Amino acid sequence: MTDLFTTQPKPPLAELLRPKSLDDVAGQRHLLGPGKPLRLAFEAGKLHSFILWGPPGVGKTTLGRLAASAANSKFIAISAVLAGVKDIRQAIDDAQAALDRNGKSTVLFVDEIHRFNKAQQDALLPHVESGLLTLIGGTTEHPGMEVNNALLSRAQVYTLQPLADGELQQLYERAVPHLQGVTLDEDALALLCRRRRTTLSQLGRTGGDCRIRCRPERRLR
Secondary structure (H helix, E strand, C coil): CCCCCCCCCCCCHHHHCCCCCHHHCCCCHHHHCCCCHHHHHHHHCCCCCEEEECCCCCCHHHHHHHHHHHCCCEEEEEECCCCCHHHHHHHHHHHHHHHHHHCCCEEEEEECHHHCCHHHHHHHHHHHHHCCEEEEEEECCCHHHHCCHHHHCCCEEEECCCCCHHHHHHHHHHHHHHCCCCCCCHHHHHHHHHHHHHHHHHHCCCCCCHHHHCCCCCCCC
């Protein structure tokens, strides 16, 4: 239990900037714009299981949280890198308890779901089928290659796109109040965008990561 003398850690910048609503999400207009599939599902409060496939830092965890909020569901997040079958069973027990106690559904967000082995994925399957869990998976790898067919057949796959330069500019403007006086002029912003594009071409998956953009390295005026 946290006491009065416990020092709370300062949230990282990415957490401070985490969107609280769909309208605050940068990018992904092909899914979140008016009349688009995820916006319609969120606005109706009727969720389905889905997998978000895209590069790091483009909003997978945020969309999972917003989905749970839209459906007034309990939100449970686990990392496939760290979690085992025991953690999955605990999430299932928590979801059942929420349903029994409050009649509340549960959204289970699995980050890096491609890191789950077949046994771990199979442990989720019956509870996704029964509706106890609405599964939202985040992955940087092709779902068709890494997620087993039975689970994949019960989840819609949505592709997230790297953030465009203008969207990264919007994030920078939101970040300014938290940067303790650090500002970037137009040339510095353009340089960061060029660096992002170079990273994208070299590594194939890190371009458009808002977390990279929101790490000020030095004071530029």
